[in-house]
Structure formats: C-alpha cells, structure tokens
Amino acid sequence: MHKISMMTLFVAAGLTVPAVSLALIGNDARVPINLPELQADRYVHTAPTVDELMADESVHPELRKVILKGRDIFMNTQQYRGTYVFNDMTCASCHTGEGGMNWGGPVWPAATTLPNYRPKNDHVNSLEERIAGCFSYSMNGISPEYGSDDMLALVAYHQWLATGAPVYEHRIAGRGFNNLGTQIPEDVDYHRGEQVYQDNCAVCHGTNGEGKRQNGEVVFPAVWGDNSYNWGAGIARIFTAASFIHMNMPLGKPGSLTEQEAWDVAVYINSHERPQDPRYTGDVRETREKYLGFHRHSYYGLEKNGVLLGDHENTGEKPVLKPDILRARTFGADE
C-alpha cells in the first residue's frame, strides 16, 4: 500500500500524475488497473476537481452555482426521467470518473474541439448540439433546449472541466472510445460474448440485460431493451462498446477483460434489440444505408440470430421518434 501513499504525496504536492499513479498501483495488485500509458505525443489533461472548484475564489459564486448545477445534471440525470431522459442512463454511466477522467470518455474535449464538423450529422456542431446528441441517442431522450438554463449549466460544467486545455488541440491523450480500433475482428463470437457477459456483467446489468433498480431508482442501467440506449447511440457501434467496456468495465476493474473478450461481449450486447434510431426513415434497411458511415459499425438493419435488428417502430418510453432539436443546419446539411 506504500505506493498509494506515494501517490497521495504527489497529489498533495500539486504534481499532476494520475495516470502514472494508476499504473503504479497496478503493478503487484490482484486486480490491477490495466489502463494503457497515455500517448506521449498528445496533450495530457488533468481535469479540475469539485474540491478545487469550491476552494477557487476567482470563480464567481454565481458561476460556481451554475457549474455545480451542470454537474448535478451530469451525475444524476435520472432526476429528469420522462423529460430529458427516457431510459436508464445518466451522463456518468458512460463518461466515468464524473466526465473528466482519461480513458473514461472524458467530455471536456467537446468544449475545446467544437464547433467542428461531425460526420454523424454532416454539419458543423456546437457544444450544445453535441450534448443534445447524447440526450437524443444515448439517453433515448429529448434534450434541454439550446440556450436553456439546464443546457447552459451543462455547457458550463464541460467548459470548467476543460480548464487549462488548449482550444482546437485535437491530439488529446486518453480521449474517446476507440482505443481498440474501429475494425471488428473477424473472429468475434456471439456465444463467447454471452459467456463473458454472464460471468462478468450479469451481476450488475442482469442476466437479460435489464439492469437493476433499488427502491425504484436505477442503480445499474439496462444494456439492451426498452430502457437502454437507442440504435443511434455511439455505443450501439460495436467498436465503441468494445473500447468502452475494455477501458471501464466491470466498474473498478478497467482493462481486466482481454481485448478479445471486450469485442465478443460488445457483439453480444449490441446484437440485442433496443429503441429505434431517431433518424429512422420507416425502413430499417434504408436507414442503415442512409447512415452507413455510422451503421457500418453496428448490427442495425442486419439479420442476427434470425432477427432483422431495428425492424420496428418502438421508441421505448420516449413518446416521439425524432426530437425537434435534431435538425439540419444550413451549411450544406443533407437530411
């Protein structure tokens, strides 16, 4: 345990070496933290902590209030079930470590790399639009309006997490969910994935992917079915799910599954039904073709285990298919 004490000393001394520290802890542990080294040729960010925010007198109290409001929306998104969110997800379900952690899908890069072109909707997106995308797909929801108080709070939380990061620096260490690459290996196996799932995931996410609740509150989100992310969510892509799982799951055991296991279980989970892609045209094969840049990474519109996935009009708890906030912009959008 002396290694952890060393790390505590580093932190106390104001040295920002969390990634190195995590690697140190992992050396002789029975449950090591198997995160890769942060890429040396990229910008390495250390997100500020809430304790630092509370102690920082240069932050106007009103701004602090708004940042904390954004954090509360981010961490406890289920309080908006039925308004913004129509499935089991919170922002922090996928963006682990409160959205600021390297390899945990840090969200602050959205504050420093946008506005920028996004292939997903073929136009230049703002930070607000990126956040609206998370609500519309991953949370199968209806986003807070652009410019609304809740959207402002979320934007403030993102921007505060990005404190000190260079604007439009795109080479960012530990970013995103693609470290296993985007190409699905040819030897992935649904049945092996099922075994990986039952051995490692079912204790929290349920044997049928249904998640778990306590006293009506979601503790572990559903990973397929009506209460899970919809077919348009980034993590409905096999590679995104595989990388997310490999770097973050089971919670507290990053990197404990082999890359093969992560791919197999991603294939297993994403071969199950889930709410319709909000971009659905009325024909799943047509929708797949129309958004093939995205869906070539998913099984949407393909036949798996005798079922044509996504061939339905079920939107889960969400009362509409496509929220109005998902709209084309005028810079050559084609939608």
Place this chain on the structure above:
Amino acid sequence: MMQRKFTKTTFLRHLCGGLLLLSFSTTASVAMTGDPEIGKALAARGDGSGAPCMACHAIDGTGNAFAGFPSLAGLDAGYLLKQMRDYNSGARVSAVMQPNVDGYSDEELVHLAAYFASLPPAPPASPTVSEDVLALGKKLAERGAWDQYIPPCSSCHGPDNQGVGTDFPAIAGQHANYIAQEIRAWRDGKRSNDTVQLMTGISERLTDEQIDAVAAYLSTLPMRAE
C-alpha cells in the same frame, strides 16, 4: 407511443420468462422460502456444536459494534444465505463463523437468513470521529476517489448505500469496525468471496485512513429509508 413489433417480442420474452419462472417455482421456491419463525428458534439453539447466533450477533440481531460482529438485522436474505453457505464451502473463511454454522443443514440456513432479514435494522451509530474524517468518508461513499480508481460505494451498493439485491449488501448502518475489518480482509487476501472480485480491487487501492473514514461514515447512516 409507437410499439409494434418490439412490443410483441418483448411480450413473448416476458411470457417465456414467466413460464420458466412458473416451472422453477414449483421446485425451487419451496426450498428458497425461509420461515423466520423457524429461523428464530434455530438462531437461539445454535448449530448443535457451536454458540447460538445471539451470543455474538445479539438477541435482536444487531451485532456488536465494539467487537466488530456485524449487524445482520434487516440485511437481504439472499446475501445472508450466500455468506453462510460460503462459510460452509470454504469460499469465505472465518475461524469463528465456520464452526458455528457447519452443523446447520442448508434448509436451516435458509430459515436463519429469513429470520435475520425480517428483523428491524439497528439505529445508525452516533459519530465518534471528527467531522473531517466523516467528510472524507462521505466523499468516498458518494463520489469515490477516481484519481485512485475508486468508484463511489453507492455505484454498486445503491442509493444511500442501502444495498442492491443479493450481491450488494446494505453497508449503511453497518458497524464501522466490521466494515473496516472486511475491507482489510479483502485487501490482505483473507476474504475473496466477492462477485467478480469487485471489492478486492477497491480494497487494494484504499489507504488505511480512507478505510477507517468510509467505515465510520457508513455506520452513521440508516440501513433503510423509512
């Protein structure tokens, strides 16, 4: 709401699940449903070779805070049953507990678990540590320490750490000495019956100061929402 084909398949799945459950329940539920009254008598009697449960866990099942004997009152029956079975199988090792439950049949363990689960939880402990220590414990319980890769306790032990089903027991309202002792047991390789080694990993990364703080904080919380 648009729910055509999916609803149908979901319905079919539920139907199949229901039928499965039905066919299981005729055999399994008889064995799984414990009788708290029978369990109460068994707890008072002991397993035949050891002490009665109340000798350490108290007559009301709330244990002994000073000695670190856990409160069993109000814990999930499935969790209690698994722990007793694990003592008997050797999956959980305790020189104290193993000889005191090895004389019970598996059916008797089911009744015992039902009995202790039926008891009202102990009231939360009064804080005996400084506010700073409690604040550190609260932070770990609710926010974790991600710089050490420690998720908050509540991410698995549920809202207010009052437990989630059979695998994640209530730790709110548990005795501080017991919580700290068990975290150290995981850390030191003396306890290893945690599902998917979830606690082993966490325990290895906690400092002694953090273990004592989080244990102290959790002990001051109610085990159940009233």
